Amino acid sequence: MPLFIKVLFASLFLFSCGEATDEAKTRAKIFLNGTIYTGDDANPVVEAVVVEGNRIVFVGAEQEALKTAPDGAVVDLGGAYMYPGFTDAHTHLRAVGNREQTLNLEGTSSLAELVEKIKTRIESASPGEVITGRGWIETHWPEGRFPTAADLDAISPANPVILIRADGHAAVVNTSMMNAAGLTATTEVPFGGDVVLDEAGNPNGILIDAAMSLVAEIAFSDPSQQEIINMYQVGGAVYNAYGWTGVHSMSVPLADVQLIEGLARDGHLTLRVYNSLNGGNPEVLGFFSNRIQTPQNGLITTRAIKLYIDGSLGSRGAILLEPYSDDETTGLQQMKKELVMPILIEALKAGIQINTHAIGDGGNRLLLDWYEEAFAAVPADQRAIAEPRWRDEHAQILNLADIPRFAELGVIPSMQPSHAIGDLHFAPERLGLERLSGAYAWRLLIDAGAIIAGGTDAPVERGDPRVEFYAAVARKDLSGFSGQGWHPELAVSREEALKMFTIWPAYAAFMEDDLGTIEAGKLADFTVFSGDIMTIPEAEILEVEVVMTVVDGKIIYRRD
Ligand SMILES: [Zn+2]
Known part of the structure; x- marks a missing residue:
């Protein structure tokens, strides 16, 4: 939106709302004294943002902002860098919370150390405790x-x-x-x-x-309701402190939806959550038949189903078109087509988004084939939403011939840059050098017209936006290493990386009119870092600190 329209929009607020406006003004917040990246190509960097309630009402020069909200409370950014709220487009929020509560083995550097950790844990265990x-x-x-x-x-x-x-x-x-x-x-x-x-x-x-x-x-003894609630609450707090303002939460059990909505209603979950329900539950479709028209409930939206087509590359469960380079297997198919097709058809008719896990080049081809077949079976005029925005969760190893199909079919690759920098230590053995040309191929997908919803897949990975942003632009591991044949040219630009965690996840959740950029009229979700991730040297991206996290107009995390 051009600047003059923004000012006009703000002026309308100023002059047309009478008494109610005066009250609103006292609550307005003016963010200034920092560098504000809007994500809006027409107006990429501004001095100030004014927020009333949970919406942005002005974006532009500091002088104008102060005039727009003369009684507004100034939020001093202290020279920090503000971005549209970062959204993790693929996480497992409950498991993130659970990771904090069980034995966290992340970072274990040897088998010997693993055994030592378990030994220590056993010492405090009661007899027979799992x-x-x-x-x-x-x-x-x-x-x-x-x-x-x-x-x-x-x-x-x-x-x-x-x-x-x-x-x-x-x-x-x-x-x-x-x-x-x-x-x-x-x-x-x-x-x-x-x-x-x-x-x-x-x-x-x-x-x-x-x-x-x-x-x-x-x-896995079933956790109590209270334990589940605690997992979400802990997971949400961990995420707010990392700077995330939103998540797309994957494989959510149907029964959890009410719990999450309750938490958000009571103010104990300060994260925008887009739920993708565990598709293994046959009652899932029934849930949507009542809810799909009114998915929005405050911060929580539920309108997707998560399916699995294959396993992972590390455990050789990903489906490959040709056998693994270090084994005879071609992976393990997780779903039978005759069971999946009716779900796809029903989902298209009802307007449910489908998110399918696919890792191997064979798994990804199956996914595209099945989606294509479903789209053909239910033409646009028979769908609840003409543009279903179905997603490929991971889209990790692609045959080059399949890359243009994403944009052609309108399928969104939902990818986690940290997988590329973790997998670079073993993927070449599993795949051989030739197949790496279509692996973690962000650059090729964007060039072929696709958008990429960026995520972390936590707790598979740490769930840290700095690691993801770094991985996307550096395509090297955290020590700066990248092996032979790891295709440095498939990295993305800083601007693209920012989109991967802001406007593109918004689009992938049908929320681009409300989220993803800092523009007047949109919801006020911001991530504030101590450093300028758009310009600092790559390695320094990992060292910036989260200064502030703003969700729905409220400052819900602030560095001491
Ligand atoms: Zn996942």
Whole structure:
């Protein structure tokens, strides 16, 4: 919006609202004394922003802002840098909270250290207590292999242990856990899973994808409602402190929606949450038949379903068109087409957004094929929304021939830059150099006309916007390393990275009219960093601090 229209808009507020306006003025906030990046190409950097209630009413020069709201409260940015509110377009908010409450194995640097951590934890455990940990990843370890039951049995003969890999697609359990769950060499392995066997033909403790369900009853006791509420509250607080103003929360259990809405209503969840419901629950479609017309409830919107087409690259569950370079497998399909198609058709008719997890080039091709088939089966005039904005969650490894199909079909790749800088240590082994040309291919997708909704996939990754922004523009790991064939040219510009975490997630949630840029009329969600991530040297992006987080016009986090 051009500046003069913004001023006009603000003036209308000033002169046309009478007494009510005077009251509103006392509540107005004037953000100034910083550098404000609006994300609006017509007006990219401004001096001041005025907020009334939860909306932006003015964007422009400081002098004008002070005139617009003469009684407004000045929020001094202290020379800091303000951006449109950062939104994590793919996270698991409940699991982020849960990670804070269970044994967090993130950052474990060797198998020996992992064993040591579990040993310490066992010392304070009660007899028979189940030990749950999450976040290990073996790709950096000197031992260079997955942990097995044998590693855990010596230190935990009596307490069942389950340790989930950082990506959530594999776990290691000890013999105590296998015994408690009745898992043996003859147990039938569920579709989409794998029970890894030792040389003698017995389960060695490694469970891949759907096979984790074999120990679920013992390993994952259902948390109480209060425990679930605590997870969301803790997850929300962690996220606010990272500077996030919004999240797209993936694989949300249907029953959680009410809990999240209650938390937000009571002011205990100060994050804009876009829920994507766990599509494994057959009641999910029924939920939407009552709700799709009025999805908005304060900060919480629920209008998407999350499905899974394959597993992860790390645990070789991602579906590849050709076998893995370091194994004979081509991955594990998680859903059967005959079960998925009716959901897709129904979703198009009802206006439900579909978010499907796809990692391998084969998984991504299947996704595009199935979406294309559904779009053809339900033409635009038979849909609740002509432009369904369906998403490909991860879109990680793509065959080059499939890249133009995203823009052609209107499918949004939802990608997590940190995966690229974590995976660069093992993806070349799994894929070979040739397939890397379509891996984490942000640059090619944008050039082919797609937008990218940027996310973190926390707790698979840390869930830190600075890490994601850095990864997107640097395409190097946190120490500045990038291996052979890692295609530095597939990085994005700072402007594109900003879009990946602001306006593009807004679009991917049908909220671009209200969110994603700092423009008069939009909702007041801002992220304020101590440094200028648009210009500082790459490595320094990781060091900026979160100065302030503003959601819905309220300052909900402020650095001391
Ligand atoms: Zn995920």
